[in-house]
Amino acid sequence: xxxxxxxxxxxxxxxxxxxxxxxxxxxxxxxxxxxxxxxxxxxxxxxxxxxxxxxxxxxxxxxxxxxxxxxxxxxxxxxxxxxxxxxxxxxxxxxxxxxxxxxxxxxxxxxxxxxxxxxxxxxxxxxxxxxxxxxxxxxxxxxxxxxxxxxxxxxxxxxxxxxxxxxxxxxxxxxxxxxxxxxxxxxxxxxxxxxxxxxxxxxxxxxxxxxxxxxxxxxxxxxxxxxxxxxxxxxxxxxxxxxxxxxxxxxxxxxxxxxxxxxxxxxxxxxxxxxxxxxxxxxxxxxxxxxxxxxxxxxxxxxxxxxxxxxxxxxxxxxxxxxxxxxxxxxxxxxxxxxxxxxxxxxxxxxxxxxxxxxxxxxxxxxxxxxxxxxxxxxxxxxxxxxxxxxxxxxxxxxxxxxxxxxxxxxxxxxxxxxxxxxxxxxxxxxxxxxxxxxxxxxxxxxxxxxxxxxxxxxxxxxxxxxxxxxxxxxxxxxxxxxxxxxxxxxxxxxx
Amino acid sequence: xxxxxxxxxxxxxxxxxxxxxxxxxxxxxxxxxxxxxxxxxxxxxxxxxxxxxxxxxxxxxxxxxxxxxxxxxxxxxxxxxxxxxxxxxxxxxxxxxxxxxxxxxxxxxxxxxxxxxxxxxxxxxxxxxxxxxxxxxxxxxxxxxxxxxxxxxxxxxxxxxxxxxxxxxxxxxxxxxxxxxxxxxxxxxxxxxxxxxxxxxxxxxxxxxxxxxxxxxxxxxxxxxxxxxxxxxxxxxxxxxxxxxxxxxxxxxxxxxxxxxxxxxxxxxxxxxxxxxxxxxxxxxxxxxxxxxx
Numbered sequence: 088x089x090x091x092x093x094x095x096x097x098x099x100x101x102x103x104x105x106x107x108x109x110x111x112x113x114x115x116x117x118x119x120x121x122x123x124x125x126x127x128x129x130x131x132x133x134x135x136x137x138x139x140x141x142x143x144x145x146x147x148x149x150x151x152x153x154x155x156x157x158x159x160x161x162x163x164x165x166x167x168x169x170x171x172x173x174x175x176x177x178x179x180x181x182x183x184x185x186x187x188x189x190x191x192x193x194x195x196x197x198x199x200x201x202x203x204x205x206x207x208x209x210x211x212x213x214x215x216x217x218x219x220x221x222x223x224x225x226x227x228x229x230x231x232x233x234x235x236x237x238x239x240x241x242x243x244x245x246x247x248x249x250x251x252x253x254x255x256x257x258x259x260x261x262x263x264x265x266x267x268x269x270x271x272x273x274x275x276x277x278x279x280x281x282x283x284x285x286x287x288x289x290x291x292x293x294x295x296x297x298x299x300x301x302x303x304x305x306x307x308x309x310x311x312x313x314x315x316x317x318x319x320x321x322x323x324x325x326x327x328x329x330x331x332x333x334x335x336x337x338x339x340x341x342x343x344x345x346x347x348x349x350x351x352x353x354x355x356x357x358x359x360x361x362x363x364x365x366x367x368x369x370x371x372x373x374x375x376x377x378x379x380x381x382x383x384x385x386x387x388x389x390x391x392x393x394x395x396x397x398x399x400x401x402x403x404x405x406x407x408x409x410x411x412x413x414x415x416x417x418x419x420x421x422x423x424x425x426x427x428x429x430x431x432x433x434x435x436x437x438x439x440x441x442x443x444x445x446x447x448x449x450x451x452x453x454x455x456x457x458x459x460x461x462x463x464x465x466x467x468x469x470x471x472x473x474x475x476x477x478x479x480x481x482x483x484x485x486x487x488x489x490x491x492x493x494x495x496x497x498x499x500x501x502x503x504x505x506x507x508x509x510x511x512x513x514x515x516x517x518x519x520x521x522x523x524x525x526x527x528x529x530x531x532x533x534x535x536x537x538x539x540x541x542x543x544x545x546x547x548x549x550x551x552x553x554x555x556x557x558x559x560x561x562x563x564x565x566x567x568x569x570x571x572x573x574x575x576x577x578x579x580x581x582x583x
Numbered sequence: 584x585x586x587x588x589x590x591x592x593x594x595x596x597x598x599x600x601x602x603x604x605x606x607x608x609x610x611x612x613x614x615x616x617x618x619x620x621x622x623x624x625x626x627x628x629x630x631x632x633x634x635x636x637x638x639x640x641x642x643x644x645x646x647x648x649x650x651x652x653x654x655x656x657x658x659x660x661x662x663x664x665x666x667x668x669x670x671x672x673x674x675x676x677x678x679x680x681x682x683x684x685x686x687x688x689x690x691x692x693x694x695x696x697x698x699x700x701x702x703x704x705x706x707x708x709x710x711x712x713x714x715x716x717x718x719x720x721x722x723x724x725x726x727x728x729x730x731x732x733x734x735x736x737x738x739x740x741x742x743x744x745x746x747x748x749x750x751x752x753x754x755x756x757x758x759x760x761x762x763x764x765x766x767x768x769x770x771x772x773x774x775x776x777x778x779x780x781x782x783x784x785x786x787x788x789x790x791x792x793x794x795x796x797x798x799x800x801x802x803x804x805x806x807x808x809x810x811x812x813x814x815x816x817x818x819x820x821x822x823x824x825x826x827x828x829x830x831x832x833x834x835x836x837x838x839x840x841x842x843x844x845x846x847x848x849x850x851x852x853x854x855x856x857x858x859x860x861x862x863x864x865x866x867x868x869x870x871x872x873x874x875x876x877x
Contacts, residue, residue, distance in 0.1 A: 239865075240863075241863075241864055241865055242858070242859055243858065263609075268600060269598045269600070270861075270862050270863050271863070273615065273618075273861065273862075273863065274861070274863035276616075277616070277619070277861075283609075283615055284609055284611055285609065287607075287608035287609040288600070288608055288609075289608055321865065323866075323868075325868055326868060329870065394865050394866040394867075394868070395863070395864070395865040395866065397863075398600075415866065417862070417865075417866050418862060418863055419600075422598055422599050422600045422601075423600055423601065424601060425601050425602075434866035434867075434868070435868075435869070435870060436870055437870075468601045469600075469601075473603075477608055480608070
């Protein structure tokens with residue numbers, strides 16, 4: 088564990104200095120990231136896993152990723168820098184999440200864990216059944232587990248009651264949990280009835296080199312509001328549909344540029360049709376990640392109307408491109424940006440319109456910071472290197488923890504998850520253990536091939552990587568990040 | 584497992600992410616969960632107030648029982664269709680008079696329906712039912728009696744489940760249709776066309792018009808309406824008891840549990856209610872977004 092004690096006086100160079108004062112332990116981990124959500128699927132979780140893995144690899148750890156097969160994309164693939172991805176043949180059920188039976192994925196995941204000599208299993212997203220399966224199997228196999236929760240969930244309706252129960256079962260014996268904001272931590276602690284001291288808060292990050300301002304691209308003489316989000320109810324698209332006509336009527340030089348796709352697109356199309364705003368409200372449809380910046384720099388104001396949000400990377404991306412940010416005050420959003428970079432509103436049409444009105448007024452008077460100044464402030468707030476460093480500390484502390492043996496695990500399940508659910512899952516845990524014994528008897532661990540390391544201390548991919556010098560590890564500079572450059576499938580044998 | 588280090592006492596912790604604070608990532612401040620709110624906007628129920636509302640559910644159950652009683656009488660030939668028709672007519676006229684007497688006090692913002700319009704609808708309904716009753720009588724002839732009974736039971740259950748107890752007037756379309764479907768099924772098993780007509784008129788009176796009348800009585804005076812409901816319940820148990828004792832006992836038990844036990848349970852369990860709210864909850868859109876200005 089690397090305790091560092093320093094007063095937070097500035098946000099600039101703190102990470103690198105902390106490193107030079109107290110060097111991190113040299114212990115290198117072998118990490119397996121597991122989630123249903125990974126490339127070619129796109130979203131916050133996917134890029135989080137990818138960027139975090141890249142930065143951890145840069146720090147000399149070995150990282151492999153396990154996800155389910157996406158169409159013809161199955162087997163083992165390598166991404167940039169030798170990031171090995173296992174696309175396992177598991178059946179997809181709903182919303183890219185796999186079906187779970189607690190057992191069928193054990194042979195495959197055991198194979199990955201043993202072949203890659205994994206020491207820490209890091210599962211992502213509470214919506215991913217595969218992540219929960221992996222936690223379950225890893226605990227059966229005696230591996231340390233970390234779980235990152237990326238989303239908020241309510242407590243009131245039937246589906247959340249069930250989901251929260253499952254989360255309680257899944258997290259009661261997980262070694263450490265990571266949340267992306269303090270609000271998310273409170274939510275997860277309540278949902279899964281956890282000890283808050285085993286929950287760390289590590290925010291998401293944004294690559295500032297991907298989101299640079301370009302004031303020349305924004306149209307002169309007009310004001311453009313940019314919205315980039317999936318067009319779904321939870322993102323408050325109905326509110327957006329109420330704001331657009333009101334503001335377009337009041338400001339003849341105001342345009343809306345909306346990127347994203349979803350079932351609520353019809354709401355915006357109706358508004359556009361009803362108020363004849365075809366030339367002023369542009370719907371761009373689904374955007375690829377690399378197109379986002381080009382859309383963002385065409386605007387002056389970034390509007391986020393989400394109804395719930397654990398962290399909200401979109402507003403950081405918007406601010407990083409130098410835009411004025413207007414957002415709803417929900418979930419973890421108030422924690423993300425300092426007050427001079429964001430205007431928070433209540434989730435109502437009235438409040439959001441007033442907020443936009445205020446920012447438009449400021450823009451007209453020229454009373455706003457320049458895009459370059461905003462970018463300079465944001466670029467050092469959230470970096471993936473920082474995230475990786477803090478995650479590394481979680482791994483360091485997890486590795487010295489003892490994994491509960493089967494008996495302790497059964498007791499924990501019974502104590503923690505209630506009589507009925509606890510007993511059921513204790514039974515499932517016993518079955519899982521017996522199944523593991525059977526598998527070990529059929530194919531002993533010793534008889535399994537060890538995979539060649541593409542990353543980590545014995546990396547065979549390119550020149551051996553060293554810890555970057557401290558000066559470089561500070562703000563801004565990010566690891567090379569060609570978007571998802573993909574190596575050819577290798578000639579490794581079948582998994583089972 | 585405790586936090587990595589003890590916090591520096593001089594810098595207060597802030598719930599922000601943009602600033603790196605001198606606390607470990609798993610630090611737990613005293614302000615942790617301070618925005619948690621419990622049982623916000625909770626309603627405290629009082630037992631007798633809940634009973635007064637629950638009696639409405641009981642009386643609807645009894646209405647179904649009364650309808651089945653009439654049908655039993657008709658099917659066994661103990662009640663002639665003429666008697667039922669005349670009774671229905673008299674009760675209908677009396678109810679209409681009462682409804683009219685109560686209506687003016689309900690507020691005059693809406694254009695009241697004229698008596699002529701009411702008369703017209705009544706005439707259309709009655710003449711069509713009368714005209715079609717021979718057809719309805721033979722409608723289910725090719726279907727086995729068991730199926731008809733099962734279907735009727737199912738539909739009456741659907742009527743009870745989908746009945747809009749909070750605002751019984753106008754009767755919900757699903758519950759009314761289910762009830763009428765059940766009555767057509769049952770009426771088609773009666774001996775003659777006039778029987779069918781009498782049964783259907785009776786069904787319209789009980790399932791379509793009675794809830795409206797009850798609602799206007801409730802709006803006017805809630806106390807007497809509760810006693811009225813109790814009277815309906817007693818009538819239901821008594822009526823059913825005269826033909827089928829076991830059914831009456833079951834109905835009485837159901838009524839007692841719905842009217843007395845369930846409210847007791849609700850009030851008793853109320854103190855176990857632990858509803859938590861916080862900043863993580865999904866915001867609700869309260870505005871009517873269809874009514875954007877301009």
